[in-house]
Amino acid sequence: MSDFSGWEKLSLVDYDDNITTTLFMAGCPFRCPFCHNAELVLHPESAPKIPWAEIKGYLEKRRGVLDAVCISGGEPTLLPDLEDKCREIKELGYKVKLDSNGCQPHILRSLIEKKLVDYIAMDIKNSKERYMSTCGTKVDMAAIEESVDLLIHSGIPFEFRTTVMEEFHDEEAFxxxxxxxxxxxxxxxxxxxxxxxxIQNGFHQVPIEKARKFVEILAKTVDFASLRGYDE
Ligand code: SF4
Known part of the structure; x- marks a missing residue:
């Protein structure tokens, strides 16, 4: 599949202060039970196909209005022509932000080396020990660890993020x-x-006091740690 299947034309929350358009692709090797894009992940074959020419036309008309394109999923590194699409987006003058689960470090490495991506947001689903149970499937942990290492040493702006649930996360994991x-x-x-x-409903939010404790733990080893999506 080389078409995008979802499109949020205007987003102010996906990439710092950048005015962004966000593209979603179908398909992902993981089955995180809390995944919001269940249809795109479970049934990629029946997902809509948005013509690339339509997206490019939109981007051409909005140069100077939009700042960036966020490529999300599913898992966007599965897109066979991801590099070409990033290149075309950058040639139009936009920044590229990529959301990834880190399952394909060689793709991330190539995009970084070719300067085709400006920011990467990678999910850290859980501690290594709990990774597979959180992702709902077998995971190549060596690949995930390689992606983590790559980003930390890449020199490009990036973030790690964990969506937290009572059923999966505690202080020990953090x-x-x-x-x-x-x-x-x-x-x-x-x-x-x-x-x-x-994919599966009924999980429970982590209360803000507990989530703050997770941030405190992270702040001991990372430059900046914060809550996202909580009313503070
Ligand atoms: S990695 Fe992301 S897109 Fe894939 S199943 Fe998990 S939450 Fe959904």
């Missing part, structure tokens, strides 16, 4: 995550919202 990502620049602890359209 002590291990903090040790794992030591030296990272930014880490966000994100509030889980049960939108009703997840």
């Amino acid at each position: 002590e291990k995550i903090a040790d794992w990502v030591r030296g990272a620049k930014r880490f966000y602890v994100q509030r889980y919202i049960d939108s009703g359209g997840c």
Whole structure:
């Protein structure tokens, strides 16, 4: 599949202060039970196909209005022509932000080396020990660890982020995550919202006091740690 399947034409929350348009692709090797994009992940074959020419036309008309394009999923590194698309977006003068679960470090490495991406947001689903149970499937942990290491040493702006749920995350897990990502620049602890359209519903939000404790733990080893999505 080389088409995008979803498009949020204007977003003010996906990439710092940048005015962004966000593209979603279908398909992902993970099955995180809390995934909000269940249809795109479980049924990529029946996902809509948005013509690239339509997206490019939109970007051409909005030069100087939009700042950036966020490529999200699903897992965007599965897109066979991701590099070409990033190149075309950058040739139009936009910054590129990529959301990834880190399952394909060689793709991330190539994009970074070719300067085709400006910012990467990578999910850290849980401590290494709990990773597979949190992702709902077998995971190549060596690949995830390679992506973490790559980003920490990449020199490009990036963030790690964890969407937290009572059923999966506790202080013990965050002590291990903090040790794992030591030296990272930014880490966000994100509030889980049960939108009703997840792969599996019924998980519970972590209360803000507990989420703050996770941030405190991370702040011992990363430059900047913060909550995201909580009313502070
Ligand atoms: S990695 Fe992301 S897109 Fe894939 S199943 Fe998990 S939450 Fe969904």
